[in-house]
Amino acid sequence: MRMKIILSILFCVTTSWSWAQDDLLSALEAETKTETKQFAESTFKGSRLINGHTVITRKKGSLEFLIAHRFGRINSGAYEFFGIDGANVRFGLERGLTDRLTIGVGRNSFEKTYDGFAKYAFFRQHTGVHIFPVSITWFSSAAIKTLKSTDPDLKPTIAQRTVYSHVLLVARKFSPGFSLQVMPALIHRNSVLPEDANDIFALGMGARVKISKRISINGEYYQRFDTPANDPFKNSFAIGVDIDTGGHVFQLHLTNSQSMIEKGFIAETRGNFFKGDIHFGFNITRVFN
Amino acid sequence: MKSIIILYLLILSISASGQDKYITKQGRAHFFSEAPLENIEALNKEVTSLIDFSKNEVVVSIPIKSFKFDKSLMEEHFNENYLESAKFPKATFQGIFKSTSVIDRTKDGIYPVLVEGKLTLHGVTNAIKTQGSIEVKSGNVIAKTAFKISIKEYNIDVPKLVIKNIAEIVDVTVDLPYTIQPK
Numbered sequence: 226m227r228m229k230i231i232l233s234i235l236f237c238v239t240t241s242w243s244w245a246q247d248d249l250l251s252a253l254e255a256e257t258k259t260e261t262k263q264f265a266e267s268t269f270k271g272s273r274l275i276n277g278h279t280v281i282t283r284k285k286g287s288l289e290f291l292i293a294h295r296f297g298r299i300n301s302g303a304y305e306f307f308g309i310d311g312a313n314v315r316f317g318l319e320r321g322l323t324d325r326l327t328i329g330v331g332r333n334s335f336e337k338t339y340d341g342f343a344k345y346a347f348f349r350q351h352t353g354v355h356i357f358p359v360s361i362t363w364f365s366s367a368a369i370k371t372l373k374s375t376d377p378d379l380k381p382t383i384a385q386r387t388v389y390s391h392v393l394l395v396a397r398k399f400s401p402g403f404s405l406q407v408m409p410a411l412i413h414r415n416s417v418l419p420e421d422a423n424d425i426f427a428l429g430m431g432a433r434v435k436i437s438k439r440i441s442i443n444g445e446y447y448q449r450f451d452t453p454a455n456d457p458f459k460n461s462f463a464i465g466v467d468i469d470t471g472g473h474v475f476q477l478h479l480t481n482s483q484s485m486i487e488k489g490f491i492a493e494t495r496g497n498f499f500k501g502d503i504h505f506g507f508n509i510t511r512v513f514n
Numbered sequence: 515m516k517s518i519i520i521l522y523l524l525i526l527s528i529s530a531s532g533q534d535k536y537i538t539k540q541g542r543a544h545f546f547s548e549a550p551l552e553n554i555e556a557l558n559k560e561v562t563s564l565i566d567f568s569k570n571e572v573v574v575s576i577p578i579k580s581f582k583f584d585k586s587l588m589e590e591h592f593n594e595n596y597l598e599s600a601k602f603p604k605a606t607f608q609g610i611f612k613s614t615s616v617i618d619r620t621k622d623g624i625y626p627v628l629v630e631g632k633l634t635l636h637g638v639t640n641a642i643k644t645q646g647s648i649e650v651k652s653g654n655v656i657a658k659t660a661f662k663i664s665i666k667e668y669n670i671d672v673p674k675l676v677i678k679n680i681a682e683i684v685d686v687t688v689d690l691p692y693t694i695q696p697k
Contacts, residue, residue, distance in 0.1 A: 249564050249566055249571050249572075249573045249608070250573045250575075250606065250608055252564060253537075253562055253563065253564045253573050253575055254575065256537065256539075256562065256564070257539060257562045257575065263579060263603075266579070266590065266593055266594070267590055267593070267594050283586075284586035287586055287587070401598075401600040401601065438594070438595050438598075439595060469591075469595070512586075512587050514584065514585040514586065514587065
């Protein structure tokens with residue numbers, strides 16, 4: 226009994242002593258622990274994973290200028306300088322109207338296509354009292370091909386030249402070094418050849434793995450569904466590296482897609498990556514506040 | 515047995531002397547650094563702190579992600595590359611303050627204080643010492659301080675490519691409007 230008493234006194238005294246060291250900080254932690262809502266920032270480095278968009282939208286008022294290139298096929302040989310001679314370029318300008326809504330326009334040399342899009346971040350992954358596990362962004366675009374037809378009698382209207390793309394982007398930042406994105410997509414073509422479907426459904430998957438503070442490896446793949454029997458097109462695949470230098474983000478990649486917009490790389494990719502139909506490409510973005 | 519109970523109550527009463535403790539959840543921390551290309555500046559309005567007048571102790575906790583910059587890209591780089599806020603979400607300070615005169619919390623007045631303690635930032639703890647003030651104003655307490663920190667001392671790594679964009683010494687000001695901690 227006596228032992229117990231001594232022990233309990235010791236217990237009381239020592240606990241109050243140890244409190245005197247760290248009690249104030251732990252008391253503060255206890256006061257503030259619960260409520261803070263923390264958003265998952267920088268799920269991806271930029272607004273593009275490789276070819277496709279990420280859940281990231283621009284902050285209100287910031288303007289992003291993008292220059293993207295896709296060269297010709299690497300297996301086209303020395304005469305074409307391994308694809309470098311056949312460069313396609315897209316210039317793009319994007320603006321954050323609010324933190325959640327970004328709009329953009331672009332011009333592609335490939336098929337002389339103009340595109341415009343809007344992107345809205347519905348949900349952002351966060352912790353706190355209420356937890357939301359993923360970020361969800363909606364993306365819709367319209368693209369108008371202005372390349373003249375080889376048949377001079379064929380004069381499609383603007384509506385006939387227009388293709389709409391809708392992509393739901395769902396991403397989760399699992400850890401500072403690993404983010405995963407799933408993107409169901411629908412491409413709607415106003416006018417197609419009789420044997421082609423107007424609508425194409427696809428499911429994309431993409432991921433980012435950081436290998437250092439400023440460098441990450443990205444991958445992206447779109448699986449199309451209900452493809453016709455003698456389908457001339459392939460599923461889009463791309464692998465790349467992001468390098469963040471502090472003002473610019475450089476993205477270098479290899480892909481079997483030549484187009485840099487949804488309707489092109491999801492629905493009209495022609496290269497077989499594993500037979501060497503690989504396009505080297507890069508995206509450079511500069512953000513102005 | 516009685517003596518234990520008395521002792522226990524005594525200890526309890528010491529640790530429960532709540533009137534000496536003041537808390538804030540709306541403290542502000544601001545930093546500024548002048549660099550050749552652009553000044554870097556951010557404000558945090560979610561600083562929390564407890565101050566205990568019975569022991570002259572003070573603790574401060576600063577959530578790194580709550581630093582707001584004018585430029586969103588700067589904020590992103592601050593969190594991702596420099597402060598690594600996912601790995602080190604908070605900066606904390608634990609220390610004591612000394613005043614040359616007795617701080618009377620029943621009368622309005624301003625007291626200069628010397629603050630000494632440990633600052634943990636980016637996972638690195640350094641001893642710091644700075645001047646500050648404690649103002650008593652209608653029963654509440656406002657603590658203020660300003661100091662400089664060298665980013666090198668906190669292992670904040672700046673790549674050579676952008677070194678001229680970033681100053682190595684950063685001016686920090688902290689403003690803590692306390693109220694009595696409710697029981």
